[in-house]
Ligand code: SF4
């Protein structure tokens with residue numbers, strides 16, 4: 036459970052309001068990290084010797100343009116690799132995309148994670164995604180395409196390849212690429228929690244991912260929310276108060292992580308996954324889940340779990 040990446044959720048605000056957004060971001064969410072708080076978290080992350088990456092995410096981190104450039108530079112100067120997620124709403128033209136990405140690359144940005152799928156494209160014209168993607172290629176920055184899918188999904192990786200005119204986009208479900216690729220693409224079923232819980236069940240991709248087995252992300256790929264709360268991963272567990280590690284505004288991240296690694300909750304997630312947690316409650320959960328993270332959110336939200344964990348000692 037050595038932490039390799041720290042995601043800073045710079046803001047809860049977003050200029051889109053996607054129906055599948057389990058973090059329930061949107062224009063009416065206002066909480067953001069102050070730049071000096073973010074710098075403090077980067078300093079704390081740099082103290083953890085295993086941390087290789089800082090990821091700026093949200094909400095939409097490009098809504099804080101000056102802070103983003105400054106923070107990318109701050110993290111990069113500390114020898115940490117930097118990635119940034121975006122919905123590309125700001126890439127209104129090829130020139131606008133090049134100008135913003137070049138500034139971030141000059142500051143030290145290594146990778147841009149670009150969201151593209153039916154959910155996002157109900158709010159953001161695909162043209163803007165193309166502008167950002169092409170600017171990333173021309174600038175020589177790595178791009179990772181993030182695609183959330185549903186049962187009636189039309190914009191999957193095959194369609195994205197067609198629309199971007201790029202056959203070099205590699206679907207990670209096909210395994211590790213054996214030759215150079217232009218971008219990696221990750222397509223997963225949306226997780227029906229948070230706002231996404233209101234999407235009708237017939238759209239859920241039940242069984243899209245495995246439900247059994249250990250979680251390889253817990254405490255390895257953590258997040259810090261604008262409130263300072265440390266999230267155990269960058270997925271749905273972060274919504275559950277019980278699974279949070281504490282406040283990085285009042286305690287050192289290294290201490291919160293040290294304590295978490297001793298916590299039977301995270302040990303169980305890392306060794307047996309959410310199925311193990313279900314088993315110590317009553318083992319009653321079946322297979323009506325999209326993936327392990329969907330199951331995990333359900334188990335972590337069970338009010339009987341804290342007592343069951345307490346008994347494990
Ligand atoms: S999924 Fe991304 S783009 Fe959509 S509302 Fe959430 S943060 Fe914004």
Ligand code: SF4
Nearest residue numbers: 250252268272328331
């Ligand atoms: S299984 Fe749970 S702890 Fe692991 S990444 Fe998914 S939500 Fe997070």
